[in-house]
Amino acid sequence: MTTSKDPASGRAPLTRERVLRAAISYADTVGLEGLTMRGLAGVLKVAPMALYRHVANREDLIDAMVDVVFGEVVLPSGGADWKTAMRERGLSMHGVLTRHPWAVGLMESRRHPGQANLRHHDAVIGKLRSAGFDVAMVAHAYSLLDSYIYGFAMTQVRMAVETPADMTAMAKDMFEPFPLNEYPNLAEFVNDHVMTPGYQYVDEYEYGLDCVLDAIERAWADSES
Amino acid sequence: MTTSKDPASGRAPLTRERVLRAAISYADTVGLEGLTMRGLAGVLKVAPMALYRHVANREDLIDAMVDVVFGEVVLPSGGADWKTAMRERGLSMHGVLTRHPWAVGLMESRRHPGQANLRHHDAVIGKLRSAGFDVAMVAHAYSLLDSYIYGFAMTQVRMAVETPADMTAMAKDMFEPFPLNEYPNLAEFVNDHVMTPGYQYVDEYEYGLDCVLDAIERAWADSES
């Protein structure tokens, strides 16, 4: 029945890495707007202000979290052709964004990119350049690819629909207040396709990714002629 | 030198429409996180709680704002072929999102879509269906198009780069802390292309949009064979 404060071994010392890891898994479950400095401090059993020894402020924390996430994205391997490498990157990116929904919308917009971010862009650009793309074609391809990748992830993540049951529930929720017969095309689409047993929105991702890769291949060929 | 309170004609009565209009132009200038109920009330010269007679809460306000924005997007006209109509829609959408940057990320994710939203989806689906797309192909095309449109808008808006001078400043800001020679491909790309006088990121939009439209046309042709 000791009431002493257990001063020495009580808990692991706070480090930047521990703060980042806790922040990421906390955001994974409560989202970006649920990630508060006070809440994070609570998870770490520490006073809110203790965090400020390891991050400058909330924005700096988020910058650092985003760079950890960038580090989880696979870099294009040297061996494969550009299309295979970009396909792999697209799938890896999508997996990472699905695991860290809060990161969608932050990956391409940080004013202070970290090293994993820069290394990633350098590797992707390098892969395309060494495949023969000129800089203008790299810009076209990269813009198109990332717009698609981030745009799809944003839609998927914001809908937060994982199972067909979720989809049915969401559709009910969304359309209940309205007379669906005023929107016959939408009604047909939802009934005959979206709410059909086999349909999973996430399956659209690879289909679209392959369309985009084919489109880039053709655009490149056209630009060379 | 009257100090009377000017009770009758002092100001226009608060209406939902006036609240929405003020909220949109306020968000246009200060962004979504700058849009506070208290700040909006200040703009309208009204106590914060007066807003709650016209909107249920902040989320409801944002739902309604998004629907107003959807109403600004041009609907596909009956006359044109599907590709022209989708191209026009893509350009219109991009213009609208550029005018209302705060709306990017909200358009596809509202749990309570408004009438303009539903009407828009109904019209787009109808256009594709009447051009001969089956429902599965509509799903492919719509997912690909909107992922691209929203993804590009998100990147553009978050970078908040409008002039080449902005671009130069941002590039300096972003890369200053790092030894750029560790990222040779990125360095070449930025120096030889992005910071080149004629380059404007927004120009990538139409290029990519046309790639996507061509990709859909080919995918459709393939699916028919």
Added chain:
DNA sequence: ACCTGAACACCGTTCAAGT
């Protein structure tokens, strides 16, 4: 050297009150 507590200037929103 590292952590804490109180305080400041903000939020959205509830509730009871004013006219």
Added chain:
DNA sequence: ACCTGAACACCGTTCAAGT
């Protein structure tokens, strides 16, 4: 019927203090 003021339970962050 429509608007207001005070209050509550939150935020991020500054500053001075504890050990």
